[in-house]
Amino acid sequence: MTSELAFIQALRRIATHPGARGLDDDCAVIEFGGEALVLTHDAMAEGVHYLPEQDRADVAWKLVASNMSDLAAKGADPVGVLLGYTLGRDDDRFLAGLQEALAHYNAPLLGGDTIAAPEGQVLGLTAIGRATHRPVPSRKGAKAGDTLWITGPVGAAMLGLEALLSGVGDSTAYRRPQGLIEEGKALAPHVTAMMDVSDGLLLDAARMARASGTTLAIESTAVPLATLEDRLAEALRWGEDYQLLFTMPSDAEPPIPAHRIGRAVPANPAPVILDGQPLTEKDGLGYQHT
Amino acid sequence: MTSELAFIQALRRIATHPGARGLDDDCAVIEFGGEALVLTHDAMAEGVHYLPEQDRADVAWKLVASNMSDLAAKGADPVGVLLGYTLGRDDDRFLAGLQEALAHYNAPLLGGDTIAAPEGQVLGLTAIGRATHRPVPSRKGAKAGDTLWITGPVGAAMLGLEALLSGVGDSTAYRRPQGLIEEGKALAPHVTAMMDVSDGLLLDAARMARASGTTLAIESTAVPLATLEDRLAEALRWGEDYQLLFTMPSDAEPPIPAHRIGRAVPANPAPVILDGQPLTEKDGLGYQHT
Numbered sequence: 001m002t003s004e005l006a007f008i009q010a011l012r013r014i015a016t017h018p019g020a021r022g023l024d025d026d027c028a029v030i031e032f033g034g035e036a037l038v039l040t041h042d043a044m045a046e047g048v049h050y051l052p053e054q055d056r057a058d059v060a061w062k063l064v065a066s067n068m069s070d071l072a073a074k075g076a077d078p079v080g081v082l083l084g085y086t087l088g089r090d091d092d093r094f095l096a097g098l099q100e101a102l103a104h105y106n107a108p109l110l111g112g113d114t115i116a117a118p119e120g121q122v123l124g125l126t127a128i129g130r131a132t133h134r135p136v137p138s139r140k141g142a143k144a145g146d147t148l149w150i151t152g153p154v155g156a157a158m159l160g161l162e163a164l165l166s167g168v169g170d171s172t173a174y175r176r177p178q179g180l181i182e183e184g185k186a187l188a189p190h191v192t193a194m195m196d197v198s199d200g201l202l203l204d205a206a207r208m209a210r211a212s213g214t215t216l217a218i219e220s221t222a223v224p225l226a227t228l229e230d231r232l233a234e235a236l237r238w239g240e241d242y243q244l245l246f247t248m249p250s251d252a253e254p255p256i257p258a259h260r261i262g263r264a265v266p267a268n269p270a271p272v273i274l275d276g277q278p279l280t281e282k283d284g285l286g287y288q289h290t
Numbered sequence: 291m292t293s294e295l296a297f298i299q300a301l302r303r304i305a306t307h308p309g310a311r312g313l314d315d316d317c318a319v320i321e322f323g324g325e326a327l328v329l330t331h332d333a334m335a336e337g338v339h340y341l342p343e344q345d346r347a348d349v350a351w352k353l354v355a356s357n358m359s360d361l362a363a364k365g366a367d368p369v370g371v372l373l374g375y376t377l378g379r380d381d382d383r384f385l386a387g388l389q390e391a392l393a394h395y396n397a398p399l400l401g402g403d404t405i406a407a408p409e410g411q412v413l414g415l416t417a418i419g420r421a422t423h424r425p426v427p428s429r430k431g432a433k434a435g436d437t438l439w440i441t442g443p444v445g446a447a448m449l450g451l452e453a454l455l456s457g458v459g460d461s462t463a464y465r466r467p468q469g470l471i472e473e474g475k476a477l478a479p480h481v482t483a484m485m486d487v488s489d490g491l492l493l494d495a496a497r498m499a500r501a502s503g504t505t506l507a508i509e510s511t512a513v514p515l516a517t518l519e520d521r522l523a524e525a526l527r528w529g530e531d532y533q534l535l536f537t538m539p540s541d542a543e544p545p546i547p548a549h550r551i552g553r554a555v556p557a558n559p560a561p562v563i564l565d566g567q568p569l570t571e572k573d574g575l576g577y578q579h580t
Contacts, residue, residue, distance in 0.1 A: 007381055007404050014389050017370060017398035028400035030369065032420070033323025039400055041372040041416055045407035079320065080307060082331040084374060084414035091297055099304050108307035110318035110329055114297050115412070117335035122405070122412035124374035126331055130322070 026195070027070050027129075029136045036131035040070040046088065046121040054164075056090040057097030058175040059123070064101035067127035068179025069196040069242040074136050075188025076129030078105050078181065083112035084124030105181065133188035137246075142193040142212035146247035148262040149254055151183055154201050154243065155235030156226035173226070177242045186256045187246055194246040199239040200286020202272055202279065208245065209264075209271035216247075217273040218262035236274075237286045316485070317360050317419075319426045326421035330360040336378065336411040344454075346380040347387030348465040349413070354391035357417035358469025359486040359532040364426050365478025366419030368395050368471065373402035374414030395471065423478035427536075432483040432502035436537035438552040439544055441473050444491050444533065445525030446516035463516070467532045476546045477536055484536040489529040490576020492562055492569065498535065499554075499561035506537075507563040508552035526564070527576045 019030035027040040042063065046052055050059045064081065071078055081102065085094075102109055107127065142148075160174025179196075187194060193212055197204045201223065209216045220232055227235045247264055248254065270278030272285065279285060309320035317330040332353065336342055340349045354371065361368055371392065375384070392399055397417065432438075450464025469486075477484060483502055487494045491513065499506045510522055517525045537554055538544065560568030562575065569575060 004377060004404050004406055007375070007377060007385075010382075010385050011373070011375075011399065011402065011404065014385065014392070015399040015401075017400060020370070020398060020400045026401070028370070028372070030400065032327060032369070033325035035323035037322060037327070037418075039372060039416075039418065041374055041402050041414075043374040043376070043403040043405045043414065045376065045405050047408050048406060079322070080310070080318070080329075082318070082329055082416055083301070084331055084333040084412075085297070085301075086333070086335065086412055087294060087297060092300075095297075095300050095304070102304070108310060109301065109305040110307060110310045110320065111305070111316070112301065112331050113333040113414070114294050114301065115333045115335050116294055116338060117410055117412055118337050119410040120407055120412075122374075122376055122407055122410075122414075124331075124333065124403075124412075124414040126329075126372055126416040128327075128329065 026139065027074050029074065029131065036134060036136050038071055038074045038076040038129035038131055039126065040067055041124060041126045042067050043122060043124045056093040060094045060097030061101045061176050063123055063125050064098065064105065065177045065179045065242065066198065067125050068105050068181055069198065071127055071129040072180045072184030073194050073196040073244060074129065074131055075133050075184045076131045077185065078107035079128040079130050080108045080110035082110055082126040085112065085114045086117045086121045086123065087114065088121035132185050137188050137191050137194040139193050139195040139208045139211045142208055142214050142247040142264045144214055144264050144266045145250050146192050146264040147250055147260055148216055148218065148264060149246050149248065149258045149260050151180060151244045151258050153224040153226040154197065154241050155231065155238055157240035158235060158238040159226055177240060179242055180244050183244055183256055187244065187254060190252060190255060191246040191248055194244060197239065197241055197243045197245050200237040202236050202274065203286025204245055206271035206281060206285050213267055214264045215268040215271055215273060216262060217265050220275050222259060222261045224259045237284065239286060316429065317364050319364065319421065326424060326426050328361055328364045328366040328419035328421055329416065330357055331414060331416045332357050333412060333414045346383040350384045350387030351391045351466050353413055353415050354388065354395065355467045355469045355532065356488065357415050358395050358471055359488065361417055361419035362470045362474030363484050363486040363534060364419065364421055365423050365474045366421045367475065368397035369418040369420050370398045370400035372400055372416040375402065375404045376407045376411045376413065377404065378411035422475045427478050427481050427484040429483055429485040429498045429501045432498055432504050432537040432554045434504055434554050434556045435540050436482050436554040437540055437550055438506055438508065438554060439536050439538065439548045439550050441470060441534045441548050443514040443516040444487065444531050445521065445528060447530035448525060448528040449516060467530060469532055470534050473534055473546055477534065477544060480542060480545060481536040481538055484534060487529065487531055487533045487535050490527040492526050492564065493576030494535055496561035496571060496575050503557055504554045505558040505561055505563060506552060507555050510565050512549065512551045514549045527574065529576055
């Protein structure tokens with residue numbers, strides 16, 4: 001079996017269309033009828049992306065929310081979704097969670113395909129959006145001198161999963177993450193680069209840095225945490241909080257509440273500098289596709 | 291486990307958007323930037339929709355072609371595709387077939403998601419198209435008095451699968467079906483209703499009849515066959531030939547070669563009349579979602 005990373009790299013070699021940035025966890029952006037159409041597709045497998053015993057209403061919610069978060073990073077309004085569904089257990093719970101999430105995001109179900117499969121459940125969701133601002137934000141635009149910001153705390157999903165597994169505490173942040181559509185639309189006219197944090201702050205910052213040809217210097221004391229301070233290292237590497245990470249010109253202030261956590265500096269061999277310490281992907285920055 | 295049909299019916303109750311016709315094997319059609327955006331999603335599972343030992347290049351081809359056939363029935367030009375891919379065996383063969391099919395249809399890979407899953411491979415493809423004619427053809431527009439046509443023979447995929455399984459004969463029609471994009475675009479301005487035949491001529495004709503509120507009377511001797519006459523009954527019920535089935539006003543002639551196989555008549559309890567014999571879904575019209 002090919003590794004996931006090798007396969008994604010091979011797909012990227014095929015995907016030569018100028019709007020084809022939508023592999024892995026970014027969106028494609030294409031011109032359609034004089035507007036910018038934003039497209040993203042996420043897949044989730046039982047036992048990999050969700051627990052076999054997890055409430056399927058929460059699974060449906062997260063499937064929708066993670067796609068909405070991709071749209072949010074483009075400053076896009078949801079237009080609708082298409083669902084690829086493998087029949088499994090508790091299909092009625094899945095439907096209930098799907099309907100709830102789609103109503104929350106005002107994202108109509110436009111189509112899809114339902115199949116029976118002999119083993120294992122795999123879910124796919126394609127989300128379609130309409131960009132509300134041109135140029136459409138991307139992870140590529142950070143420039144040395146820009147300030148670096150995040151919309152809210154990291155580590156909440158980590159605590160939520162621990163609560164779900166232990167049965168103690170509030171698991172909402174893990175079960176019902178939020179895609180920050182309104183925040184993304186408000187930020188889009190002001191940012192130089194933007195992406196959602198799905199695989200961990202340090203790893204996603206490294207991706208933004210690599211795409212932009214810069215290095216991002218982060219001050220850990222400035223990063224808002226959902227956890228106690230002693231779990232900082234984990235919280236910086238844990239994904240699924242779906243906060244928006246963005247850069248702005250140094251003299252600009254974001255139009256919504258956000259936390260300034262660092263700045264972009266001239267490119268350095270390390271994509272991220274944490275408290276003065278250069279870090280590369282080899283240092284374990286977050287969830288890695290193996 | 292919910293039945294596939296029950297789940298699709300439940301999804302249809304959620305899908306209240308006026309453009310949301312894209313459940314099961316039809317496309318969604320929505321307004322975007324003053325144009326009609328056509329969207330479809332197909333999922334395929336190993337062991338259900340393709341043989342575990344089948345060449346993954348052929349599997350990729352069919353995944354693309356079946357989606358392109360959905361676009362063809364709307365008279366749409368391909369804009370691009372998003373792929374949901376579960377890593378499996380022969381991923382390099384899948385990539386080769388994908389690249390070949392996408393080049394054939396001039397449909398760029400715009401995005402997608404690759405996942406590792408513990409068991410069984412499930413593939414998903416979302417195809418995006420641009421309608422070339424308004425109103426966009428649907429399966430709903432057939433009227434009593436219209437003539438009924440098909441673009442080419444049925445039964446070819448059936449013979450192709452038999453050739454593949456036996457190792458004797460030509461399996462191309464099963465392995466490498468064609469989505470009739472150019473034919474769909476040529477027909478779109480002239481048809482009253484159109485759809486692709488993916489689940490069998492009689493079953494898909496019954497769907498067109500039900501959607502249109504009419505009955506379709508078919509003369510079996512007029513149906514072009516890829517098989518010998520003694521397999522007529524099977525060929526009328528076998529899918530995956532991806533021919534286009536369409537109706538036209540009685541005085542119109544199609545702009546491309548096609549076969550006139552019957553006509554629309556006033557609605558009757560049976561959606562299809564074959565050689566004077568009323569047939570309903572209970573008579574076994576083709577591949578049924580169970």
